[in-house]
Amino acid sequence: MEALNVDKPAWMDEEELTLFAEAAGRFFDRNADPDTLARWRANGVVDREMWTKAGEAGLLGVSIPEEYGGAGGDFRHEAVIIEAMGRRGVEGFGITLHNAIVAPYILAYGSEEQKQRWLPRICRGELVTAIAMTEPGAGSDLQGVRTTARRDGDSYVVNGAKTFITNGQTANLICVVCKTDPSQGSRGTSLVFVETDEAPGFRRGRNLDKVGQDAGDTSELFFDEVRVPAANLLGGDEGQGFYQLMQKLPQERQIIALQGMAMIERALEVTIDYVKQRQAFGKKLIDFQNTQFKLAECKTEATVAKVFVNHCTGLLIQNRLDAATASMAKYWVSDLQCKIVDECLQLFGGYGYMNEYPIGQMFRDSRVQRIYGGTNEIMKVLIARTL
Numbered sequence: 001m002e003a004l005n006v007d008k009p010a011w012m013d014e015e016e017l018t019l020f021a022e023a024a025g026r027f028f029d030r031n032a033d034p035d036t037l038a039r040w041r042a043n044g045v046v047d048r049e050m051w052t053k054a055g056e057a058g059l060l061g062v063s064i065p066e067e068y069g070g071a072g073g074d075f076r077h078e079a080v081i082i083e084a085m086g087r088r089g090v091e092g093f094g095i096t097l098h099n100a101i102v103a104p105y106i107l108a109y110g111s112e113e114q115k116q117r118w119l120p121r122i123c124r125g126e127l128v129t130a131i132a133m134t135e136p137g138a139g140s141d142l143q144g145v146r147t148t149a150r151r152d153g154d155s156y157v158v159n160g161a162k163t164f165i166t167n168g169q170t171a172n173l174i175c176v177v178c179k180t181d182p183s184q185g186s187r188g189t190s191l192v193f194v195e196t197d198e199a200p201g202f203r204r205g206r207n208l209d210k211v212g213q214d215a216g217d218t219s220e221l222f223f224d225e226v227r228v229p230a231a232n233l234l235g236g237d238e239g240q241g242f243y244q245l246m247q248k249l250p251q252e253r254q255i256i257a258l259q260g261m262a263m264i265e266r267a268l269e270v271t272i273d274y275v276k277q278r279q280a281f282g283k284k285l286i287d288f289q290n291t292q293f294k295l296a297e298c299k300t301e302a303t304v305a306k307v308f309v310n311h312c313t314g315l316l317i318q319n320r321l322d323a324a325t326a327s328m329a330k331y332w333v334s335d336l337q338c339k340i341v342d343e344c345l346q347l348f349g350g351y352g353y354m355n356e357y358p359i360g361q362m363f364r365d366s367r368v369q370r371i372y373g374g375t376n377e378i379m380k381v382l383i384a385r386t387l
């Protein structure tokens with residue numbers, strides 16, 4: 001049952017996208033069933049073979065041109081995958097980071113040699129990607145990054161530590177945000193790719209114990225005199241990293257809004273189903289006016305959010321989504337996500353606090369949405385600059 005009554009946006013009104021959505025849904029139904037999800041959560045990591053299966057199914061690199069091994073789609077296809085995962089509770093599988101965050105850096109800024117070298121293997125799942133931004137002393141403030149990449153002949157020597165890195169235990173191609181000229185501040189920032197299978201001095205730290213998102217391998221990474229070819233500098237010119245990051249952050253923030261929207265809809269669906277069955281004081285929970293009022297409020301706010309998110313996705317597809325509007329979507333939807341999931345959990349009573357119930361897992365998984373991709377406080381700073 002659909003919890004919301006929002007018409008399909010114009011950008012989704014194509015038969016090919018409908019068929020793709022059905023295929024993506026079938027893939028996750030087959031390969032990420034509840035028992036598999038439970039195993040991934042217990043292990044703290046998604047099985048490595050899931051990446052190979054996704055590559056074989058054509059879900060990796062869906063928005064990468066066919067000439068580089070991709071499916072030749074666009075961000076609409078990424079949005080379809082995000083919704084398919086979110087509506088099924090598939091958390092921890094970092095396909096969206098891989099597809100819609102890291103690969104676009106290579107496509108947009110990489111040299112032809114870099115595109116030919118990395119993108120086909122990304123699309124096949126031979127390479128799993130990560131982006132190493134956050135450090136123990138630098139989070140939303142990327143200008144505070146202290147990891148360095150020192151030029152030495154035809155190599156860069158990378159030193160530093162990163163933390164909270166999604167896909168950190170699995171990734172073997174990592175985009176490292178570092179300073180190639182620390183004296184230049186943000187203008188000395190560059191993106192250097194480290195292929196970990198050929199990188200003495202690279203090591204993975206702990207798979208971090210998080211409040212939620214249990215199946216996702218979120219890790220510490222360490223670079224101790226890691227020597228990488230100079231050809232791994234994204235685009236070939238030093239000092240372009242901060243610009244490259246700023247250009248792509250709106251898409252990352254819209255992704256977070258889409259993920260939040262998918263969870264909101266799932267939370268409402270499971271809660272409406274529950275209150276129609278659960279009884280208290282001789283009648284179903286849905287028959288209590290308080291239940292009706294709470295869910296009416298949630299449905300109204302969720303409807304407003306979905307219309308806005310669809311609008312922002314349309315802008316992104318047209319390359320018109322600016323940083324402030326993306327910040328609005330990210331902060332508004334992630335705040336609302338936490339609010340609605342909390343309201344829904346309350347309607348489950350004690351059962352809502354049990355991890356075996358999906359609403360309890362959603363409660364834990366949703367909290368980080370207000371933190372990563374730039375905290376919601378930073379989002380408000382960016383919006384305020386447009387006043």
